């Protein structure tokens with residue numbers, strides 16, 4: 001059977017033109033290895049996911065990534081959750097499993113049935129210098145403690161865009 005040559009098929013040529021893709025393959029195709037599916041996105045929000053932390057991406061701006069989203073990363077037993085590659089996360093062993101979630105507000109999920117209330121990690125905010133956060137400078141301590149108290153993940157993920165992460169390299 002001879003397949004039609006779609007490369008010159010006028011509606012497709014038209015479509016490529018409309019997309020601004022002058023060359024074939026100029027636009028990015030969906031790749032499940034690198035892009036979250038809709039289902040994964042809702043799963044990360046509702047249930048989180050439990051996986052070896054070595055599967056996470058070390059994004060070049062010091063935040064954590066999984067495929068093309070940023071994340072909160074946490075251990076079920078620890079008090080804090082992490083938004084960056086802080087010194088605490090550096091101590092995780094190679095085989096350790098962590099929870100990840102993209103939930104913007106409230107408690108973080110531990111699977112479909114459970115959730116946990118955690119504090120944002122101060123080391124993470126220090127590393128990022130988030131909104132001028134700095135517990136090492138006397139004149140910033142009161143401000144930083146206040147920021148820690150009123151911290152909003154939702155706001156954080158507007159500064160460090162939650163999804164989709166584009167054009168940020170990896171370490």
Ligand SMILES: [Zn+2]
Pocket residue numbers: 081082083084085086087088089121122123124
């Ligand atoms: Zn941290």
